[in-house]
Amino acid sequence: MHIRRSHDEIAANRARYEEHQRQGLNATPKALPGKSDKPAASIAEDRIIHREIIPGGWYWSTRVKANEVLRISLDQGLSTLSLIAWNAADTTERLNLPDTVKVQWTTGLAKGRVIFSDMGRVMFSIVEDSCGAHDVLVGGSTASSNAKKYAGANGPALRNTRDNFVLLATKAGLDKRDIPAALALFAPVRVDADGKFHWKPELVQQGDYVDLRADMDMIVGFSNCPHPLDPNPVYAPNPVTVTRIEASAPSADDLCRTATPEAVRGFENNAFAAL
Known part of the structure; x- marks a missing residue:
């Protein structure tokens, strides 16, 4: 049954949302670390x-253990590398970009931010990021x-x-319905005041890198294909290097674990699930 809401009720709901957003933004550090x-x-x-x-046009997957780091x-x-991931112990839990954006009140992922699953x-954790x-x-x-x-x-x-991830998921014993929305690394997309997407190539340079610390055991998949908004008329993605680095326990004051209340709650959820 469709429920028709009054203008006053809609306005009140919006006001509550905006207050919640204000509190969340005020609780976030005024300045996360630079590049x-x-x-x-x-x-x-x-x-x-x-x-x-990973050659241009191809894909690769790997299993990682908690606290290992993937340097991409x-x-x-230059090339854009797309990433998806599943909890290795329960593949119904997977990468969730909408929640990552909503919970942290930003589409800007950079050093100090975290990436959430659909289980909160x-x-x-993005422990290093040069771009x-x-x-x-x-x-x-x-x-x-x-x-x-x-x-x-x-x-x-x-x-x-898309087709690369279907092949990757199939080899992992999963279905195309199990493929989450992909994070596109080294994709300099920006949104203007009118909501239009723009490609800003000056934001990415050869030699850029990202260090992603795994905060649970995971299956991680990559696809090295040009981004849909990349204006280059030639299909010519360059190889991308992914290095899996031995795990080391994060410190008690680890930036990603302490930077925001949302991250703190996310890591509390990780600890609770491990009990």
Whole structure:
């Protein structure tokens, strides 16, 4: 049954929402850390569990354990790498970008922020980030978007993120319905006052990197395909390096765990689920 609400009720609900938003924004640090320094700090060889170079157009998946770090780096030129993830112990729990945005009152993911699951738990902490230009709104490419964007090219030969993730999920024993919305790393998408998306290439440079700490055991999938808004008319994604780094326990004053009340609650949910 459809319930028709009065203008006064709608206005009251909006006022409560805006007050809740104001409190949330006021509780957030006025300034999270700036961008991470470049070049990225070197990694001791004995701490590297695995290093994978994902060719342009291809995909890769890996299992990670809690407190391991994934360094994703643009060592060979610019490219957008899309990411999805599932809880390794229960794949019905998965990456949830809408909740990540709503809970933290921002679409800007950068150093000090966290990424939530659909169970209100923290999946990743962004412990280092040299660019802060990542897309949580548009999503990855599809066969249709490739066909429109690369007119006249050999469509079937141009791999896309949606099909890559279907293959990846199938190999993990999952279905395409299990694929969550993808986080696009190194995708400099910005939204103007009119709600229009814009691609800002100056925000990403070769040598940029992101360090994502896993905050639970996970299956993580990647797809290295051009972003739908990337204006380059040539399909030419560069290889992206993903380095899996040995786990080390975060400190008690770990930035991502303490920066915001929302993150604190998320980590409390992680601890409760582990009991």
